[in-house]
Amino acid sequence: MSTLDIGGLILVFVAILYIGVKSTSKVKNSDDYLLAGKSLNKVQAGFSLAATDLGGSGLIGASAYCYTVGISGSWWNLCAVPAFILLGIFLIRRLRPLAIATGPEFLEKRYDKKSRIIASVMQICAIVAGLSAQFLVGAVALNVLMDVPMQVGLIISVAVVILYTMGGGLIAVVNTDIFQFIILVGSVIVAVPLALVKAGGLDTVVASLPAEYFSMGELGFWTPVSWICLCLFLYTTQQTYLQRVFAAKDTSTAVFAYVFTGVIYIFYGLAVGFIGVIMASMMPGIVDANTVYAVMIESVMPPGLAGVVLGGVFAASMSTADSYLMAGTSLFINDIYTPLFGKDKEDKQMLLHSRILTVVICLGSLILANFVQNLIDMVYLAGLFYSTSVFFPIILGVFWKRTNATGAFSGIIASLIVGFSVEYIFADVTTGILSLPSNILSALSGLIVMVLVSLMTKKPAEEKVKFLEAS
Template identity: 30%
Template sequence: MALDLFVVLVYAAGMLVLGYYGMRRAKTHEDYLVAGRNLGPSLYMGTMAATVLGGASTVGTVRLGYVHGISGFWLCAALGTGIIALNLFLAKPLLKLKIFTVTQVLEKRYNPMARQASAVIMLTYALMVVVTSILAIGTVLQVLFGLPFWISVLLGGGVVVVYSTIGGMWSLTLTDIVQFVIKTVGLMFILLPICLYRVGGWDELVAKLPASSFSFTAIGWDTIITYFMIYFFGILIGQDIWQRVFTARDEKVAQYAGTFAGVYCILYGLACALIGMAAHVLIPDLDNVNNAFAAIVKASLPDGIRGLVIAAALAAMMSTASAGLLAASTVLTEDLLPRVRGGKQSSLGVNRLFTLLTGIAVLGIALVVNDVISALTLAYNLLVGGMLIPLIGAIFWKRATTCGAITSMTLGFVTALVFMFKDGLDANTPIYYSLAVALVSFVLVSVLSRKPGAVVAGAA
């Protein structure tokens, strides 16, 4: 494995070098958080796709393909269609606002208290997105190189923390482009064809797997609907994704390049599901299906090529990890920190400090959580259950009030937590009940708390 390790180390060193170049371009607060709002089509498309396709999308979809067949692609399909909808329908109004965080929209529509309440939910979501990808990084390094899990987490996650801290969004953009190219080549053009070759070709894959593996609904309609409820809507309101939208030069860049990124996500999901299906044929008695990706890479690829594919997987994971890390630190410095500093806005130095501190905290959390899809589901359940209803209400309902929004956020967030604890992270009940409670409380409290004849400021 020495050659593979060398390839991975070269990749990691390259990410740090790109982080340094990003640091040289990040000269202002706006450069650090949103790359100066000046990305063109190529950079925007690459960074948008790289942000979404991380550890859960790669390792998780291969696992789903191993267990459920081609229908495992629905996780990435939900993410991809969310990206398309966001860029086609929401990018234009978002770019006009010239803001940094999702929660600033709630402040404009309601009041500062709504912004603070939603910031707590958004921070929790962003932290868990980072944890998900760092877990995936640790799993891959542990299985392939035989490293202790904690060392794998600290090494892989440490690289992400360093390059994200020093250069902010410019570092993320530069590394995302390289990561986008590496994972496209490594996973779609190298690993997938080799896996199919090892199986004996498409006909052999069809012959050796049950017919249900080729059904696009084998995973179950309830799971497909839940993926869209969680991931499609989560993409529409996630800070890590909105922050990428804010980097676009103009609305045309966002609409066309963003749509291409969404289509790419769907194709990527199909490729990863097929890799999982091939893994099921080649390694039918895998002890832990969470290790399906690492196991198929280890079993089917020669030295050197294996290192390139490992780097491709790490690229997918690191891009999402860095996006979530910057999103979490941005929420801290833009939404929460000014509250305790008397309204004083954060500087470039403060942004860097809090990105570093957030990164250290995330590495600690990653050492005590152990399932990539469960961690991602936790993040999106809390985000969608807590924020989807008040955010949609802020845009479309004139009678919505601050009391209604805060009550909805609180009860939706708590309901999601309760049902995840009661029924498990993989259950459908957390998202359904949290949305139902959030909707009912939002409408009732808004109607009861609105003064007769009052005009809601900012209503569309």
């Protein structure tokens, strides 16, 4: 890369660090650190939620997938659209008024403590896995464009996130997310026409690729359906997303954040998909598809702008990584540490322990990042064993008063067993019910068990149902 490119990249880094570190002064207590004082406005909540989900898998993973299979690979991003909009309209307005800070806390107040503990542990494991994938995004970009060794790139990615997240908590994450969202979306908008011109125009791209590269139906029926379900499961259950809901200043702000992100995904998903297809025309034969976006930057972007766009790649990974990190910290402090050890702790101690835990989660993800091979598979599996098993306990817990603690816990266990079995034992089955996507079978089995067990056991205690009246 040229000196101008390096300067552009450094400029993006400095801006992110400045915004993040400056936000540290606004953190006065643990509530500020974990939930930004529950004061996020629409711009903060909407831009931050969008930046969180338009991350590494949505940029690097999706462009790589479209490079391999064609424009139908953009379903990976487009499947987020109905999930965000539907949940924003029907679920978030019911969850936001409740006196809770996390999804597992909802499970205890609606069901019992054991559901909260198992959900917390599973989600923290999923967050560490997802966080490792985001760190890998930045490392891949540095390796391709600046020949930085992967291990060094991983350390740089982790260090940047730690520097501002540990000090400023969710306030720093949200404020940097706004800047990262602008850089990320702007870089994608600029990349599409520049790549198209470099490839010789749309007619040249169409003529050089098989017709199926331009069909949205190449993935069949069940793959997009599975991805829509994955999005529904993730956005309903993951603290990474719910944290913006509980940190929003009111219900309308929380709903706006979800709907806004869904609308943004329409344009973003198609733009990233076209980048992958254009690169398949312009540079066929790239061995590691995960490097496609980085190669595009190197070959298409003019000097100076390439560095800023590379900063957009880091913005994609960091805006998701810092949100994962804060979600993991919030879950551990709120759902494990405080109930078991921290009830009598002073707020200063809670704040200190939250910051220490932030570093510990980062280091664990750094170790796991060395074993990540496929970004999309990593994100899928990270959600499979938590989100699919907890989705219906949350949905039915909100909308069906008859469901009880025994049914919810039984459904979670059944979902875990079926999901694991289908994914790892019956993975080669190509016909019959076991050939369906593992997350669909996992969620449906949990739903069936939950409903049956709830109907066969006693009704929930009155206080468990009254808890919902706040919504």
